[in-house]
Amino acid sequence: MMVSRGHDLGTMLPAGAGFDPAMANKLMGRFGHGGFLNMQYVGHGTDWVELSIDWREDLVADPNTGILASAVIISLMDNATSMSIWTKLGEFRPQATMDLRIDYLRPSPSGQRVYGRGICYHLTNSIGFVRGFAHNGNPDEPLAHASGTFIRTGDRIS
Amino acid sequence: MTDTTYPLPPYAQALDMTVVDEIDGAPVISMPFADRVQGRPGYLHGGAISGLLEIAAIAAVHRALQAKGSDSAIKQVNVTVDFMRGGLSQMTYAMGEVTRLGRTMANVEARAWQDDRDKPIAMGHMHYLIKAKREDAA
Numbered sequence: 413m414m415v416s417r418g419h420d421l422g423t424m425l426p427a428g429a430g431f432d433p434a435m436a437n438k439l440m441g442r443f444g445h446g447g448f449l450n451m452q453y454v455g456h457g458t459d460w461v462e463l464s465i466d467w468r469e470d471l472v473a474d475p476n477t478g479i480l481a482s483a484v485i486i487s488l489m490d491n492a493t494s495m496s497i498w499t500k501l502g503e504f505r506p507q508a509t510m511d512l513r514i515d516y517l518r519p520s521p522s523g524q525r526v527y528g529r530g531i532c533y534h535l536t537n538s539i540g541f542v543r544g545f546a547h548n549g550n551p552d553e554p555l556a557h558a559s560g561t562f563i564r565t566g567d568r569i570s
Numbered sequence: 571m572t573d574t575t576y577p578l579p580p581y582a583q584a585l586d587m588t589v590v591d592e593i594d595g596a597p598v599i600s601m602p603f604a605d606r607v608q609g610r611p612g613y614l615h616g617g618a619i620s621g622l623l624e625i626a627a628i629a630a631v632h633r634a635l636q637a638k639g640s641d642s643a644i645k646q647v648n649v650t651v652d653f654m655r656g657g658l659s660q661m662t663y664a665m666g667e668v669t670r671l672g673r674t675m676a677n678v679e680a681r682a683w684q685d686d687r688d689k690p691i692a693m694g695h696m697h698y699l700i701k702a703k704r705e706d707a708a
Contacts, residue, residue, distance in 0.1 A: 486621070486624075510653060
């Protein structure tokens with residue numbers, strides 16, 4: 413997400429109540445690309461958020477194999493890592509993805525749900541440093557690794 | 571217009587991507603703005619921009635392989651996307667440049683832009699593995 417979910421999400425979330433990734437995903441999943449991909453909340457910890465996307469025929473890059481488009485994994489990791497920053501921070505702040513790298517260890521097989529866990533491993537006043545991985549249900553068998561940075565874009569409008 | 575001997579995959583069709591032009595032998599892919607590619611209201615989602623970059627990169631590699639008379643399959647190894655500008659609610663274009671095509675791998679740089687090709691909204695750097703045809707590998 414460029415200039416992520418921005419101020420609109422900021423105004424939708426209750427101020428001063430901490431950051432609830434399940435609620436945020438529900439709000440974000442109502443419309444837009446997250447809604448198209450039907451991204452689901454799976455779980456979270458103090459510095460991580462896990463989301464999932466169900467396999468779907470129209471998300472496939474290669475009709476011969478049924479392998480998901482790699483950008484589906486990018487969207488998943490973008491949202492999961494982005495939310496891991498707000499989760500670690502304990503509140504929403506507007507930010508934009510600066511860069512994101514994905515290494516594809518193996519394809520996500522046809523018909524299988526894909527999970528993406530985003531982890532914020534360091535946070536400064538302006539930058540969120542993230543990493544994460546995608547898997548098909550067993551975190552010990554990742555299908556992709558991700559790393560990236562997010563930049564804070566402005567003050568919260570409330 | 572180009573002959574799209576390589577049909578765009580279901581993912582690209584779902585996001586309404588089409589081949590609209592060709593620059594220096596590489597297909598130019600377009601993607602219209604719609605709710606399904608939207609992130610923050612009024613702006614493109616980074617994942618959708620990445621998707622456009624991916625489709626452009628794959629099309630460029632296939633075209634480069636065709637030019638060499640090869641019908642090898644490819645497999646993406648990794649991608650790094652730099653997001654430079656917010657994607658506005660308008661048509662977005664992307665094309666890939668195969669910076670090196672070897673026997674075993676291809677390096678690709680893909681660029682996405684809106685009004686001005688010299689002001690990219692995002693750039694992708696990809697590595698693809700060139701796989702031997704299944705018949706050859708067997």
